[in-house]
Amino acid sequence: MSAKAKTPAVPAYADTQLRGKVLRRIRSRPTTRGAAILLGVMVLLALLAPVIAPQNPHDLASLSVMDNRLPPGEAGMTGVTYWLGTDSQGRDMLSAILYGLRTSLMVGLSATLGALFIGISAGLLAAQFGGAVDAVIMRVVDFMLGFPSILIALVLLASIGRGVDKVILAIVLVQWAQYARLMRASALVERRKEYIEAALNFGLPTRYIMIAHLLPNSVGSVLVVASISVASAITLEATLSFLGVGVPVTQPSLGLLIANGFEFLLSGEYWIAVFPGIALVLLIVSLNLVGDRLRRSFNVRS
Secondary structure, eight states: OOHHHHSOOOOHHHHHHHHHHHHHHHHHOHHHHHHHHHHHHHHHHHHTHHHHOSSOTTOGGGOOGGGTTOOTTEEOTTSOEETTOBOTTOOBHHHHHHHHHHHHHHHHHHHHHHHHHHHHHHHHHHHHHOHHHHHHHHHHHHHHHTSOHHHHHHHHHHHHOOOHHHHHHHHHHHHHHHHHHHHHHHHHHHHTSHHHHHHHHTTOOHHHIIIIIIHHHHSHHHHHHHHHHHHHHHHHHHHHHHTTSSSOTTSOOHHHHHHHHHTTGGGTOTHHHHHHHHHHHHHHHHHHHHHHHHHHHHOSOO
8 A cells, every 4th residue: 555545634624624713713803803804904005005105205206395294184285185294305104104014014024934934944854853953953043042133133234234135134034043943843743643653664755754744734833923923023124124224215114114203203293203103003913913813723722
């Protein structure tokens, strides 16, 4: 009998039942349901920013210095009403927030995916081979987790400079270690189960066992944690941009918009920093609520 025939099969309806249970739990909580709707709306607004934004904040030709620091709801020199006001450069704050939301989400998702790939690969190798491979990888993980994330990111960006790609690289190098540790722990549990022993007894290649058996059965908890870590990545990017070492001024994120308006808070022109701050808070809170509900739904004990 072939190896595939001996490998225990999971019922086809199991995944469908699990997805249905998760969706029911999300819908059963009004707070989580509202957070999921808000998150979906914000993602949609970010994707459609070039279409629905009244102004392209990156196009200097469309900006008018005469319209700088206008309060919300006031019309500019051209008769256009700026519903969220303008900043010190005459940019429409609504347009700037939509484009900033787009940048923040892109950085957070890209950094999380990159960190996931590295962390899952490292954790899987450590669990499968053990010994010296496990020791080396986990000592590197311990070293990375021994320092504050913001400190490592600041040192990296001070060395390589500003830029969206550089911010993504810095966040990836900060976050991969936590995924590696979690993946290793999950994979070690799976390696002790009978189906892995059966695959080894059949003489299946190590690479096949890792990819076809160990990876799919160990990665679930890591993906759930990653859904929460997207908010952490966005928060870290906003912090770096606020400190002036994150994204460049030509491609502002929500953190950089807050930094640009911080100096005007005490002068009564609150909207330049407050409105991007509200957008950032709503984005992070909605991501955390949805991610926490996913974590609870996939947790066997709860």
